[in-house]
Amino acid sequence: MAALEQAIIDFFEHMGLLNLTVGNIVMIIVGLTLVYLAIRYGMEPLLLLPIGISAVLVNLPLSHLVNWPVAPQLPPGMEENIFATMAYLNQQYGPPGLFDLIYYLLIKTEIVPLLIFFGLGAMTDFGPMIADPKTALLGAAAQIGVFIAMLTAIALGFSLNEAASIGIIGGADGPTTIYLTTKLAPHILGATAVAAYSYMSLVPLIQPPVIKALTSKEERRIRMEQLRPVSKREKIIFPIISMIVIALLVPTAAPLVGMLMIGNLFRESGVVERLSKAAQEELMNIVTIFLGLGVGSTMRADSFLTAQTLMILGLGIVAFTSATAGGVLLGKLMMKLSGGKINPMIGAAGVSAVPMSARVVQRMASEEDPGNFLLMHAMGPNVAGVIGTAVAAGVLLSVLG
Known part of the structure; x- marks a missing residue:
C-alpha cells in the first residue's frame, strides 16, 4: 500500500501541470501569439511559426526538450571548442534535449x-x-x-x-x-x-x-x-x-x-x-x-x-x-x-x-x-x-x- 501511495505521489510530482510557473504560462501565450500572427496575418510565417511553436514547447515543464542553458558559464577557453563545451554541459546538466x-x-x-x-x-x-x-x-x-x-x-x-x-x-x-x-x-x-x-x-x-x-x-x-x-x-x-x-x-x-x-x-x-x-x-x-x-x-x-x-x-x-x-x-x-x-x-x-x-x-x-x-x-x-x-x-x- 505504501508503495502504491509513493507511486501516486511520484506521478503527480512529475506532472508538468503541477510544475507550471507564471513565467511558463506567459511565454506559452507569447509563443501562441507568434503562431497566431503567422497564420492569421501572414507575418513572416516561415520563421515566426516555428519560433512560436517551439517557444511553447520549451516552456512546458519537464518536457526535456531543453536541458542546457543558452549562455552557460564556461571555463576560460572552452567557448572556442563546441565539442568540449557540449561535453562540459553534459557533465553539468545531463544529456541534451532535442532542441539543445x-x-x-x-x-x-x-x-x-x-x-x-x-x-x-x-x-x-x-x-x-x-x-x-x-x-x-x-x-x-x-x-x-x-x-x-x-x-x-x-x-x-x-x-x-x-x-x-x-x-x-x-x-x-x-x-x-x-x-x-x-x-x-x-x-x-x-x-x-x-x-x-x-x-x-x-x-x-x-x-x-x-x-x-x-x-x-x-x-x-x-x-x-x-x-x-x-x-x-x-x-x-x-x-x-x-x-x-x-x-x-x-x-x-x-x-x-x-x-x-x-x-x-x-x-x-x-x-x-x-x-x-x-x-x-x-x-x-x-x-x-x-x-x-x-x-x-x-x-x-x-x-x-x-x-x-x-x-x-x-x-x-x-x-x-x-x-x-x-x-x-x-x-x-x-x-x-x-x-x-x-x-x-x-x-x-x-x-x-x-x-x-x-x-x-x-x-x-x-x-x-x-x-x-x-x-x-x-x-x-x-x-x-x-x-x-x-x-x-x-x-x-x-x-x-
Whole structure:
C-alpha cells in the first residue's frame, strides 16, 4: 500500500501541470501569439511559426526538450571548442534535449545562418544594383540605423556586445542578426530574433510614415529613367569580385558575404541549375525549419521574461525607423546632386528586407502617380542593404568579437 501511495505521489510530482510557473504560462501565450500572427496575418510565417511553436514547447515543464542553458558559464577557453563545451554541459546538466542539439550543433556553430545566406545568394538578383552602382550608397546609408540603435542601447545600460547585437536589428536581416547575436550575446538571441523578424513583417506599416515625414508629394512623384540591361558577364564577375574585395577589407565579414556570393554565382553561372535550385528550395526550406526551432528554443521564461527584452523590442523600432530615415535622407541629397533625377523614396529600400522594402516604395510611388514604376530602382539599394548589413556585422565582430 505504501508503495502504491509513493507511486501516486511520484506521478503527480512529475506532472508538468503541477510544475507550471507564471513565467511558463506567459511565454506559452507569447509563443501562441507568434503562431497566431503567422497564420492569421501572414507575418513572416516561415520563421515566426516555428519560433512560436517551439517557444511553447520549451516552456512546458519537464518536457526535456531543453536541458542546457543558452549562455552557460564556461571555463576560460572552452567557448572556442563546441565539442568540449557540449561535453562540459553534459557533465553539468545531463544529456541534451532535442532542441539543445539543434541550438548547439546548428545555430551556435553558425552552420544554419551561413547556409541561409547561401540560399539567399541563390535567390538574389544583383542586376539592379550593377545597373546603377550609386544606389549601393543608399544601402550603406541605411546601416546608420544599426549604429544609432547601438549607441542608444549603450546609453540605456546594455553592454557593448549586447548593444551591437541589438543594433544589427536595424539592418532588417534576420540571419545576420542571429549570426552576430550568437557570437556576441547569445543570452538575448530570442529577443533580437523575434524583434528582427517581427519588424521585418511590419515594414509596410513602419516605413510609409517615415518616408512621408521626410519627403514632399512632389519628391515622391519623381520618375526615374529605365535601368540599362546588365550582361551575364557582369552578373558572373560581380559576386567573385565582391567576395574577394570585402573579404580582404573586412575578413570577419567573409563567412556571411562569401556564402551569399557563392550562392549568387551558382545562380548566375547558368551551369549548375540543379544546385542553384536546390539551394533556393530544398536546402533553404530545411535550414529555415532548424533556424526557427533553434531560435524558439532560446525563448525560455527564465531568460526571456526580463525588462531587457521589452527594451530590445523598443530599440528594434528605433533601429528600423532610423535605418529608413538614413536611406531617405541620402536619397534626398542624391536627388539634389542629380538635379531631381533620383526619387528619394528608393533610399528607404536600403534596409535589407528583400523585397518588402522595395515593394513599399513601389506602392507609395503608385499612390502618388499610377504610372510611376520604381520597383527595379528600389531593388538596387535593397540588395545592397543585404551586403551592407553583412559588412556592418563583420565590422562589429572585428571590434568586439
